[in-house]
Amino acid sequence: MERAPFIAVARHRLSIDGEGVTTLAAFHGCTLRCKYCLNECCLRSDGMWRELSTEELLEMVRPDNLYFLATGGGVTFGGGEPCLRSRFIEEFATMMDSRWRITLETCLNVERHHVERLAPVVQQWIIDVKDLSPTIYKNYTGRDNSPTLSNLQWLLQQEDMAEKIVIRLPLIPEYNTPDDVQRSRTTLEEMGVRHFDEFNYIIR
16 A cells, blocks of 8 residues: 655645645655745655555545535645655546546646556646746756646647646746746746646745
């Protein structure tokens, strides 16, 4: 049975992390080092997380079965980077009620085999691409964005996948501009993306 470290499991979230009532299961660990990281504890090694098995997570969320079924919701995996725990999510999908929806909140900056394993079991992909400019992306995340773009192109080539993808396009203070966001959106539309979530990062 698969086990993985989590920084939080938050139940009864409505239309925040995907459709309907959801439980957000946030993994520890990420491939990026974003300057305005929302969940910095996902990068810490000092025990600010707990390990769960697929069965333990299932027992935590099973009481919300009626909410999931009534609203079309389910479990949203975030983090950190959920794609790094692709085996855990794949196993969880075989154990849960098949009517639940699995949503992924991901930067997609991972090795391809993770994405290929998850494609059959994820009903919605919420992908934060940051910015398509390689320079802006690297300045903000510390990483190259070519894995993100390559994985997104692969997903869009899969049947009916475009309807499952929402691309997050943030305006990031001190890193990109509204014109940068529009350039990213134009390129993504040319790639076949249909659904977007544009917003401003609020820096506290």
